[in-house]
Amino acid sequence: MSLLRCEDLCMHYDSINAVCHVEFTVDEGDYLCVVGENGSGKSTLMKGLLGLLPPSHGRVSFWGLKQNEIGYLPQQTQVQKDFPASVYEVVLSGCRSRRGLRPFYTKKEHSRADEMLALLNITDLKRRSYRELSGGQQQRVLLARALCATEKLLLLDEPAAGLDPTATAELYQIIKDLNENRNVTVIMVSHDIKNAVEYGTKILHMATHVQFFGTTKDYIKTEAYARMIGGGKCV
Amino acid sequence: MFDALSAVFSYTFMARALAVGFLVSLCVALLGVCLVLKRYSMIGDGLSHVGFGALSVAMVLNVTTLAVSMPVVVLVAFWLLHLSESGKLKGDAAIALVSSSALAFGVIVTSLTGGMNADVHNYMFGSILAMSQGDVILSVILSLAVLLLFVVFYNDIFAVTFDEAFARATGMRVRLYNMLIALLTAVTIVVGMRMMGAMLMSSLIIFPALTAMRLFKSFRAVVLCAAISSLSCFFIGMLLSFFFSVPTGACIVAVSLCLFLLFSLFAKIKS
Structure with a gap:
């Protein structure tokens, strides 16, 4: 059963087309990783899903939950560090x-x-x-x-940013357990392509538009994935 | 000791000053915790200087000072909030600009008209004699309104102060709450600056929160400790002001500084 669907979603950010004609569906129990380079529209898309930035075209629809019921894990701010x-x-x-x-x-x-x-x-x-x-x-x-x-849908924004490798592994394991054992649907925006393909069941590769959307199995065969991995190698 | 204290309270002006002072101290302490945590510590400084500018104009025009300064300070509070939210000017830079400009304006207006008389001096440094019967009633009503709103919105204010992004995502109208905090701060400053002084009002906002944050680690404990320390510093400061005939605001700040240093020492020993 679908939880949310983006239909022909376009969004502007600072008068730049940050998200263009994006279409994808998130089903119950999915673990979707949104990957892409800096400036590929990941953050803007996330703001669109949360209803923080209005779409300039298209729409985001929800089934069985309201937009303000998304369990959101934002990046930590300076204010919180000594709060x-x-x-x-x-x-x-x-x-x-x-x-x-x-x-x-x-x-x-x-x-x-x-x-x-x-x-x-x-x-x-x-x-x-x-x-x-x-x-x-x-x-x-x-x-x-x-x-x-909510326990239905978690939206995580770079959850492992700034964590050491042990804490990162632990956190990914917790998220995986929530997804598998409690049937929590997960959308995770991440730079960490290695862990994204290891844990995610679906991948959305953004490059302003949708470069790839589908299962992780299919994604690792694509050129887009090869480029992402290649980009990370030191030559 | 008791004779001296009962002598203090036998004066009507002292009873008035105590009533208003306790309420204002409570308000500044509660709001101060939010402002310090939101990195808005200097907003009190900016707004009290704007209040001073508005007061000097009101005195020249010979109209009720509260009636002029209240709307002006509230508007400037919203404007400062808007400036820093829209990112056009950094919050601290915006406040510094507004603060010194308003003070300069106030000083020019006073020196062109009557010069630095006793009234102006009182507004700058505070006086316990400054409160009339009408002022007291209005101040009590406004302070009670600030306290009530703070208590009712306590949980929301915590959510917005701790994490704006999450609060927004859960459907809270963050801007509205920021405006509420700015409004309450503006009202408290206008009510308090008569007694505490425009120059020193900002430290009354900052000290209780910083003092409480030395030792306490939960939001509720910090808020409660800030309130208690603010009330005690006000009371001790006012007695000192009465006995030594020194401006009230300065005495309260001096006592607050001592308490802050004491708490810092405790924190150091504890760790």
Whole structure:
């Protein structure tokens, strides 16, 4: 069953055509990796999916979830690095869209935050300060916050940026487990082509337009993939 | 000691100053935490200088000072927010420009008209005598409104301050909340600068948050500690101001600095 579909999506960013006539579908249970070089429109496309930037043409449609129910894992900002917040405060803030107009969180939302902490094995960090955690632990906390918003669809923006190899491997394993065991649909924007083809079941290769969209199996046979891999080699 | 304290409270102007001062201290402490974390520490400085410019014009025109300065400061707060959001000017540069220009404007207006009289001096450095009965009522209403809005939107303000990108993605109208924070800050500054002084208002915003952040690690604890430290510094500062006849704002800043250094020392020992 489809979760979201982009139909002939075009988007402008700073009066540049950043995304041109993009069409693809994300089905339930997919693990879609969006790859491409810098300036290929990955980030703009992501903003379009989240509804942060309006399309200039075409549309994004959702089935079974609203646009503001996407579990989003943004890149970390400078502000967060020394922000005094407990892990629990951060995770609970993921329940924002469930709260609606009520000013305070209910018991139900508190227990959801607890559930997500347990799911990501970070219950023991609950009272710790977010800024004192390692990079990998911080990503787990943000992942728990994203899951508080929804368990249907996660949208991850370069989740492994700035992590050491061990933390990166751990994070990819967690995302894989969520996808396989909890049937969480994943869309991941990534520069890391090696891990994208290792974990992703589908690939969307962007170059302003769609260079390739299909299964990973088919993608690794294409010239686009060969170029991406070749581009990474030192000669 | 008790005799001295009861003497303090027997004066009507001190009772007024205490009532307004406690409320304003609470407001600046709560908003200060957001502003410091959003890297907007200097917004208080800019807005209080704009307030000073507006006050000097109001005095020349002989109209109610609050009626002129409130809308001007609120508008400038929105404008500063817009400038830094649109990326046309960097936030800190924009504030520095506005701040010094407004101060220069205020000084020119005062020296061309009456020169530096006692009123102008009070606005710049603060005075506990500055509050009239009408001022007190208006200040109390405005401060209570700021407190109420902060409490009601506490969770949203946390979400927006911690991560704007995520807040936007979950459907929050981030711009609206930023405007709310700017509005509350503008109102608090206009209400507080009469007593605390335009020159020193900004440090009252920054100190409680920074002091609390030395020792506390969760947002709620930082907010609570900032509020308590702001209230205590205000109270001690005001008593010093009364007994030594020194401007109120300066005394509160001096006490705040001591508390900040003390907390920094504790943090160092703890680590």
